Amino acid sequence: MGQKLIGFVLAVAAALQGARADTELAYPPLLKPAVQEAKAARLAADLLSRYHYKAVPLDDALSGKVFDQYLKSLDPEKLYFLQSDIDRLAVDRNRLDDAILTEDLRAPFAIFNLYERRAVERMAFARSLLAKGFDFERNETLMIDRKDQPWPATEADSLELWRKRVKNDWLRLKLAGQDDAAIRKVLDKRYDNAARRLGKISSADAFQAFMNAYTTAIEPHTNYLGPRAAENFDIAMRLSLVGIGAVLTEIDGYITIRELVAGGPASVSGQLKVGDRIVGVGQGAAGPMEDVVGWRLDDTVALIRGTMASTVRLDVLPADGGPDASIKTVVLVRNTITVQDSAAKAKVYSVTTGEGKRLVGVITLPSFYEDVAAMQKGDKDYRSAARDVARLLLDLKAQKVEAVLMDLRNNGGGSLREAVELTGLFLGKVPVVQTRDAKGDITVAKNVDTGLAWSGPLGVLINRGSASASEIFAAAVQDYGRGLVIGEPSFGKGTVQTVASLDRIARNATPVFGDLKMTVAQFFRVNGGTTQLRGVTPDIRYPASGDEAQFGESSYGNALPWTRIKAADYASVGDISTQLPRLLAWHESRVRRDRDYQGLLEDVAKAQDLRKNNVISLNEGVRRKERAAQEKRLAAMLGGAETGTTPGTESALADDGLQFNERKLDKDLAARKTRDAVNDVLLNEAVNILSDSVALREGKSQMSASASATRPVVVKALLGKGSSDQ
Structure with a gap:
């Protein structure tokens, strides 16, 4: 042809x-x-x-x-x-x-x-x-x-x-x-x-x-990764890179420092601050300076990253200087930078009950990361999701929490091995998931490496963005009767991918071909079912925040079908079904009186109507009424939150009509801080539900131990590595 x-x-x-x-x-x-x-x-x-x-x-x-x-x-x-x-x-x-x-x-x-x-x-x-x-x-x-x-x-x-x-x-x-x-x-x-x-x-x-x-x-989850995309994928999995420790963004053609990573070379030098603009990058002590004004962000980042202990020089236009301000040259030595924002973190919440206060630990896990290269080299302190969560569980035990909630919302998955080991922290050495390859051969993945780290009450919070490894963990907790699954039905991704280096196959010394992330198997729950298409159905279900027909495995026209295989040899360790009627009754009673939760339901209903109608008005009068209602809702959210926000803060969250790189950096950072302070209604309710579960275990079945709509209060925050306070 x-x-x-x-x-x-x-x-x-x-x-x-x-x-x-x-x-x-x-x-x-x-x-x-x-x-x-x-x-x-x-x-x-x-x-x-x-x-x-x-x-x-x-x-x-x-x-x-x-x-x-x-x-x-x-x-x-x-x-x-x-x-x-x-x-x-x-x-x-x-x-x-x-x-x-x-x-x-x-x-x-x-x-x-x-x-x-x-x-x-x-x-x-x-x-x-x-x-x-x-x-x-x-x-x-x-x-x-x-x-x-x-x-x-x-x-x-x-x-x-x-x-x-x-x-x-x-x-x-x-x-x-x-x-x-x-x-x-x-x-x-x-x-x-x-x-x-x-x-x-x-x-x-x-x-x-x-x-x-x-x-x-x-098939929806098979992807090609060019050399640069493959590098970024590796960074996301190992949560580390070699660079200067600065989060960069592009504003008006300038590569601008948005954030300095604590302990990184850029922060330690004391010569750089948020808002500084990088206009040139030079390699080593005397390499030529490359003018990067007008460059793509990823091209500039590639120049700034490099090998461990190597030198990079930056020509910098100070944040408070105009285009004609004097440029200063900053010399930095690259070091390993930990991507802490994507690591496991924990907070201890205090729940007020009729008999005092109850402490609930919440572990937020953004992904199932794993530094495979460090592990293969024999690094005893290599970074992984399960290892970080194990440390956090020790810290939470020291804080004497009575229950633990794993927050896996918007966790799109990651390492299958990490999903198995993380499950083992709560279930011990048991079968966790089954996989079937293209030949039809079935393998049962059993946790053999991690011991039981938490035997107390457990909850798992999921939403439509919880996929793959998140679904493996939530499904295992549910199948074993180990704890409560709370939230929205999950994504429905029941497939396993492996990454093949095209350069390794071609025996290239220099990476030019990229990687292929390819689906090679399908995973099944220990009960024989699969999360494919259907996802994990929560024990206590929240209202769907999005359109399930537009987001999730079922939205793909060529997704693999749902099917079932023989159950693995496993035995339940608990039965939460006896608690569910009481927990559901307390939950429904509480949220009916929770102004923020009801406001969330109204927001969801409006979003559904908007998607159904699929049009917005271009009439100024109509849109002003809609905006006034939105700002009233934001004011209610912020006014009722125990966040220390000031009156009028809702304007920071209202639609300003600007794109991400059109805002002044200080205002954008302030708006992000305000967004982070907004009351997390769904998380608070999940904490309350878990507190109720503890009450039922204690035999208090006549009244909800947290029946009031009072929000849980954060009393301590913990990092995923080193167990130090934030």
């Missing part, structure tokens, strides 16, 4: 030439595939066709699915391509398999180039609307979610969609109190920056987008 591929590329080239012939537009340079990218695609295809759990041949049928997935990933809301573009591209929808197998990626790159061209045109049109402004007395509406809508039939249809989007952007800023001149400045800069960012997209970005369209067309 080589001649057909050439025809495809020529057809797309014609589309590019036929698209809006506006020589004033700064179109990005056409991207071209690199030789190593084409080879990486072919190597990945060989692995996927042979070793994937759901191995499917790379043929015309799969090519059509890849084509659809690629367009969906580039333009999910159907705001850039026209129907005529899709018709032109669809001539070769079944030939992307040939592009991979013949190592000729011109076709998918031509699609990406057309997408970039259309995006530049839309940004230019958006800027052209700003001079005239808008009439906000008209009763117009904007569709929120367009992914199920048809592609715009004509250029005029597309521009009408964008007129309404720009009008909404303007209205949000207007409602936040900005005048017309300020709004024009903000939006003109926003759309111009968006167009400029398109010019910074590299061939590696385009290749990764196409490859992930290919992998996810097979």
